[in-house]
Amino acid sequence: MVTRTRKCTDKIPEPTLRRLPWYLSNAKLLKEKGEKYVSSTQISKEINIDASQIAKDLSYVNIAGRTRVGYEIELLIEVLEDFLGFTNIHRAYLFGVGSLGAALLQDSGLLHFGLEIVGAFDINPDLVGTSINGIPIYHSDEFEERMKLDRVNIGVLTVPINIAQEITDKMVDGGIKAVWNFTPFRIRVPEHIVVQNTSLYAHLAVMFNRLNETLKK
Amino acid sequence: MVTRTRKCTDKIPEPTLRRLPWYLSNAKLLKEKGEKYVSSTQISKEINIDASQIAKDLSYVNIAGRTRVGYEIELLIEVLEDFLGFTNIHRAYLFGVGSLGAALLQDSGLLHFGLEIVGAFDINPDLVGTSINGIPIYHSDEFEERMKLDRVNIGVLTVPINIAQEITDKMVDGGIKAVWNFTPFRIRVPEHIVVQNTSLYAHLAVMFNRLNETLKK
Numbered sequence: 396m397v398t399r400t401r402k403c404t405d406k407i408p409e410p411t412l413r414r415l416p417w418y419l420s421n422a423k424l425l426k427e428k429g430e431k432y433v434s435s436t437q438i439s440k441e442i443n444i445d446a447s448q449i450a451k452d453l454s455y456v457n458i459a460g461r462t463r464v465g466y467e468i469e470l471l472i473e474v475l476e477d478f479l480g481f482t483n484i485h486r487a488y489l490f491g492v493g494s495l496g497a498a499l500l501q502d503s504g505l506l507h508f509g510l511e512i513v514g515a516f517d518i519n520p521d522l523v524g525t526s527i528n529g530i531p532i533y534h535s536d537e538f539e540e541r542m543k544l545d546r547v548n549i550g551v552l553t554v555p556i557n558i559a560q561e562i563t564d565k566m567v568d569g570g571i572k573a574v575w576n577f578t579p580f581r582i583r584v585p586e587h588i589v590v591q592n593t594s595l596y597a598h599l600a601v602m603f604n605r606l607n608e609t610l611k612k
Numbered sequence: 613m614v615t616r617t618r619k620c621t622d623k624i625p626e627p628t629l630r631r632l633p634w635y636l637s638n639a640k641l642l643k644e645k646g647e648k649y650v651s652s653t654q655i656s657k658e659i660n661i662d663a664s665q666i667a668k669d670l671s672y673v674n675i676a677g678r679t680r681v682g683y684e685i686e687l688l689i690e691v692l693e694d695f696l697g698f699t700n701i702h703r704a705y706l707f708g709v710g711s712l713g714a715a716l717l718q719d720s721g722l723l724h725f726g727l728e729i730v731g732a733f734d735i736n737p738d739l740v741g742t743s744i745n746g747i748p749i750y751h752s753d754e755f756e757e758r759m760k761l762d763r764v765n766i767g768v769l770t771v772p773i774n775i776a777q778e779i780t781d782k783m784v785d786g787g788i789k790a791v792w793n794f795t796p797f798r799i800r801v802p803e804h805i806v807v808q809n810t811s812l813y814a815h816l817a818v819m820f821n822r823l824n825e826t827l828k829k
Contacts, residue, residue, distance in 0.1 A: 406825070412814070412821055413811075413814045415817065416813055416814045417796065419796070420797045421797075421798075424773060424797075427774060442798040479816075479817040479821070480816070480820030480824065481816075483820075485820060494718065495719050495721050498715035498718040499715065501711065501714065501715040502715040504812075505812070505816070508816050509816065510816055548823060549819070556637045556640065557640075572823055572826060573822070573823040578637070579633040579634065581634040581659040581661075587826055588826075589822040589823050591816075591818055593812065593815045595810065596633055596725045597629070598792070598810045599696075599697070599698075599726065599727055599808075600629055600633055600696040600698070600725075601626055601808055602766070602790055603696065603697030603698075603700075603702060603726060604624060604697060605806040605808075606765060606766070606806050608623070609789060609790075609805075609806060610765070610789065
């Protein structure tokens with residue numbers, strides 16, 4: 396018996412999207428161990444999420460679970476990687492080659508998950524004209540010209556907070572469709588522009604606070 | 613008139629903790645512009661969050677707003693930085709000096725927000741004994757010995773997913789109290805251990821999905 400429960404056209408909720416990579420990494424581990432099939436109950440035991448939640452989450456993805464045996468692992472990996480966008484290469488620019496920006500340029504892992512940073516922008520004369528990890532650094536003034544050649548959709552924002560909004564506006568004017576915002580600044584964008592906030596510092600704040608609570612006990 | 617609405621002993625909700633850095637960066641910008649006071653209504657206009665929500669969030673922090681003028685900016689910055697743990701240095705180890713791990717060692721910005729990585733662990737003989745950005749890289753076997761000297765509370769997890777759980781268990785056994793998990797693997801820990809998940813890849817997945825939706829339109 397094969398079950399397919401949901402049309403892929405539904406907008407997938409963000410919590411589901413955040414959990415899918417957990418199922419993917421779990422499936423990869425099981426594949427390494429030589430397993431062929433996995434059920435939502437098995438995944439549930441491994442990662443401590445309700446099996447019904449897992450089945451519901453996976454119903455957004457175009458994969459059929461088979462009664463008793465579950466999902467075919469190889470197929471599950473393939474479908475999840477594809478669904479999550481990790482198999483397509485998404486070209487991006489990075490704005491602001493400071494400490495964090497330079498660090499992200501160094502992280503080749505992003506490419507394995509579908510993000511290729513094809514260029515970076517800064518105004519520091521020591522950086523402009525050089526490259527990091529093979530990625531050229533251009534002067535910020537060259538952005539509009541480069542956009543015509545490279546046609547990227549994604550901008551990674553790692554500038555100081557005092558210019559975060561200004562650079563965002565320039566990115567959007569130049570045709571950027573999605574901003575991956577690493578600054579702790581809440582940027583404003585037109586409605587059709589995607590913003591993904593990843594403030595390491597906000598995560599640090601949460602961690603410090605929780606840690607202090609446990610240390611007090 | 614001075615208003616103080618909440619005891620600091622209440623457990624602060626995570627969404628509040630995530631918003632506080634936005635208010636902090638906003639206050640820093642206003643200070644740069646020479647402003648002395650800011651009201652929650654002003655912050656609200658800048659970052660598009662309800663003024664009542666901002667006032668509620670700030671009630672968790674030990675700061676008093678004054679009727680009509682609002683919060684004293686310099687004090688607000690000081691109190692927020694202190695509250696968020698950015699003024700204390702929290703010592704940490706990093707586990708797994710791969711692409712992302714090495715990138716994080718390069719990011720001196722973490723130190724400005726209170727996280728000092730004092731050592732890293734790996735098993736790669738090309739890395740052990742070297743250092744990145746002044747941070748020494750030790751062999752993973754040295755962890756327990758080092759812990760006795762360094763007494764850190766935080767472990768940054770940047771290992772491959774197939775050893776994420778094993779390394780987490782070792783960290784916890786060695787006395788680590790909080791794990792900053794950058795892997796896309798859902799680690800399990802005893803109840804008293806803090807876990808902060810920051811999967812760049814999960815964030816990428818969300819961004820790709822939303823971007824694809826807007827590009828289809």
